[in-house]
Amino acid sequence: DGGITQSPKYLFRKEGQNVTLSCEQNLNHDAMYWYRQDPGQGLRLIYYSQIVNDFQKGDIAEGYSVSREKKESFPLTVTSAQKNPTAFYLCASSSRGYSLNVRGIFSYNEQFFGPGTRLTVL
Amino acid sequence: DQQVKQNSPSLSVQEGRISILNCDYTNSMFDYFLWYKKYPAEGPTFLISISSIKDKNEDGRFTVFLNKSAKHLSLHIVPSQPGDSAVYFCAASAIQGAQKLVFGQGTRLTINP
Numbered sequence: 001d002g003g004i005t006q007s008p009k010y011l012f013r014k015e016g017q018n019v020t021l022s023c024e025q026n027l028n029h030d031a032m033y034w035y036r037q038d039p040g041q042g043l044r045l046i047y048y049s050q051i052v053n054d055f056q057k058g059d060i061a062e063g064y065s066v067s068r069e070k071k072e073s074f075p076l077t078v079t080s081a082q083k084n085p086t087a088f089y090l091c092a093s094s095s096r097g098y099s100l101n102v103r104g105i106f107s108y109n110e111q112f113f114g115p116g117t118r119l120t121v122l
Numbered sequence: 123d124q125q126v127k128q129n130s131p132s133l134s135v136q137e138g139r140i141s142i143l144n145c146d147y148t149n150s151m152f153d154y155f156l157w158y159k160k161y162p163a164e165g166p167t168f169l170i171s172i173s174s175i176k177d178k179n180e181d182g183r184f185t186v187f188l189n190k191s192a193k194h195l196s197l198h199i200v201p202s203q204p205g206d207s208a209v210y211f212c213a214a215s216a217i218q219g220a221q222k223l224v225f226g227q228g229t230r231l232t233i234n235p
Contacts, residue, residue: 113165
């Protein structure tokens with residue numbers, strides 16, 4: 001049963017503590033992504049990785065760190081430097097970006113999302 | 123700088139009627155557009171997409187229209203069903219731009235019986 005798992009579903013931490021959110025996929029996807037969602041806002045990209053041992057900052061990377069040591073795993077650490085860490089965090093994966101079909105037409109490989117982790121910092 | 127905008131935070135439609143969700147974008151480099159559907163406390167699920175070389179893509183009750191000159195796309199759902207009640211996000215990607223998705227703020231669709 002292929003998919004993306006995120007654990008835990010709910011997480012509570014005290015202010016000033018680092019916390020690591022887990023994301024695992026068995027879809028054999030090369031690319032993985034972390035987003036955060038705040039009320040009334042869309043999904044904002046934190047970090048992404050297109051291949052093992054490589055990752056890039058997204059639009060709101062400050063206060064976060066990631067690693068990509070295995071293809072299946074892309075953990076996100078929310079550090080104490082993140083000023084407003086309470087949010088809903090979503091992990092996604094996809095085949096790498098665009099693919100070219102036999103007719104020479106590009107299509108985007110859509111991202112598949114996990115169920116999310118709601119982090120509350122007290 | 124919001125490159126993808128969904129200006130209607132919410133939309134209420136009667137069951138059986140057509141739901142039309144709108145999305146505007148500013149970056150002319152975007153060449154692929156997607157719609158995602160999201161239920162509360164769950165991850166978004168892919169719904170339908172369209173390439174910039176097309177102006178329409180249809181999948182069952184869902185049709186996406188793209189107007190490149192106006193930098194506007196819309197999602198039509200007909201007939202609307204109670205299970206369609208969810209938040210809908212449009213997203214855009216540029217092949218030149220590291221192939222990341224840029225999301226709009228979302229529109230909450232409520233289907234009334």
